[in-house]
Amino acid sequence: MKTHAIGIVSLIFVSGIATPLSTQERPPIIDMHLHADLPPHEVPPGAPALCRPEPCRGEGRATASHDETLQKTLAAMKRYNIVKGFVSGVDLDIVQQWVEAAPDRFIASPFILQPGRPDLEMLRREYAAGRLRGMGEIATQLSGLPPNDPALEPYFALAEQRDVPVLIHTLGIGPYLPAFRSAAGSPVLLEEVLVRHPKLRLFVENAGYPYRGEMIAMMTQYPQLHADVSTISWVIPRAAFYDYLEALVRAGLGKRLMFGSDQMRWPEKIGEAIGAIEQAPFLTADQKRDILYHNAARFLRLEHGHD
Numbered sequence: 001m002k003t004h005a006i007g008i009v010s011l012i013f014v015s016g017i018a019t020p021l022s023t024q025e026r027p028p029i030i031d032m033h034l035h036a037d038l039p040p041h042e043v044p045p046g047a048p049a050l051c052r053p054e055p056c057r058g059e060g061r062a063t064a065s066h067d068e069t070l071q072k073t074l075a076a077m078k079r080y081n082i083v084k085g086f087v088s089g090v091d092l093d094i095v096q097q098w099v100e101a102a103p104d105r106f107i108a109s110p111f112i113l114q115p116g117r118p119d120l121e122m123l124r125r126e127y128a129a130g131r132l133r134g135m136g137e138i139a140t141q142l143s144g145l146p147p148n149d150p151a152l153e154p155y156f157a158l159a160e161q162r163d164v165p166v167l168i169h170t171l172g173i174g175p176y177l178p179a180f181r182s183a184a185g186s187p188v189l190l191e192e193v194l195v196r197h198p199k200l201r202l203f204v205e206n207a208g209y210p211y212r213g214e215m216i217a218m219m220t221q222y223p224q225l226h227a228d229v230s231t232i233s234w235v236i237p238r239a240a241f242y243d244y245l246e247a248l249v250r251a252g253l254g255k256r257l258m259f260g261s262d263q264m265r266w267p268e269k270i271g272e273a274i275g276a277i278e279q280a281p282f283l284t285a286d287q288k289r290d291i292l293y294h295n296a297a298r299f300l301r302l303e304h305g306h307d
């Protein structure tokens with residue numbers, strides 16, 4: 001895959017003479033958490049972004065269509081030099097539209113809200129054909145189903161067999177849905193899955209927020225386990241995000257944390273999420289590059305590095 005350099009040339013007019021002020025190229029970024037269509041809660045066009053905990057006010061305006069989400073996400077990817085994106089969707093036709101809009105840019109993946117959809121035979125076919133290359137977000141916690149529920153077992157077995165990266169929503173917070181259960185999101189519930197599938201390439205959304213001790217235990221005990229820092233980079237107070245991120249880095253996990261935006265219907269959150277990492281006062285320049293690019297490149301086994 002080629003990197004497309006984004007040269008930004010600012011022109012300043014002094015006495016009518018155009019002078020190039022700066023040419024800058026951003027280093028590459030990998031976004032491990034994008035959505036092609038928003039599951040399953042309805043968001044009206046223009047609605048402010050999610051925020052937690054309430055009372056609080058989210059910024060941004062929800063897109064009006066799936067195409068607008070795609071176009072604005074592509075624009076943000078170009079602007080910030082995001083060279084790869086892990087994108088999931090309930091509607092796989094929409095996911096394929098993303099792939100067609102930017103070939104080689106996306107890792108296409110099914111959003112799984114309940115076991116059985118999509119069914120395993122269909123997934124097997126899509127992996128064999130190379131149309132899908134990831135699994136998840138597995139979001140069965142939104143229906144109260146914990147990750148160690150036997151109904152998910154064949155999905156993990158298939159992902160391990162096909163050697164595809166798997167994103168799972170296993171944390172304390174999520175959308176306000178009647179069946180959602182924080183208790184079904186403790187990262188320690190991943191333990192049986194990790195023991196049964198030692199080769200599974202699993203990463204946990206939001207690094208299990210706010211189950212800090214549980215997540216540190218799982219990642220320390222199971223070296224294959226990775227995490228993204230996605231929604232919490234913009235949905236909770238910045239101080240709470242930094243507190244959590246710093247704890248994970250101080251626990252020695254900085255090489256297995258990956259950037260994600262979880263942009264949903266607010267593609268402007270991509271830039272905000274990048275800013276949250278870039279501005280973190282406790283991270284070194286190398287640690288920021290690890291989170292924004294290198295850790296995901298290693299996890300995804302990208303053949304050609306970008307920096």
Ligand SMILES: [Zn+2]
Nearest residue numbers: 033035137262
């Ligand atoms: Zn998500």
